Amino acid sequence: MPRCFICKEPVVLATCVADERGRSVHEGCYLRKQDGAEQEKKENAVKKTLRKWLLKHDKF
Numbered sequence: 001m002p003r004c005f006i007c008k009e010p011v012v013l014a015t016c017v018a019d020e021r022g023r024s025v026h027e028g029c030y031l032r033k034q035d036g037a038e039q040e041k042k043e044n045a046v047k048k049t050l051r052k053w054l055l056k057h058d059k060f
């Protein structure tokens with residue numbers, strides 16, 4: 001039985017989805033992972049903005 005690439009639990013083919021690389025994962029795990037990636041992107045954007053602000057205002 002294939003295992004979910006994210007949580008390592010067995011996946012049932014009827015309920016699993018394929019991630020962007022074609023690995024079988026639970027739909028719930030996949031959605032959680034997508035959420036995590038979105039969150040990380042947002043945090044990076046905030047960090048970048050903050051860094052720019054600090055550079056502009058010479059606070060380093």
Ligand SMILES: [Zn+2]
Pocket residue numbers: 004005006007008009025026029
């Ligand atoms: Zn899973």
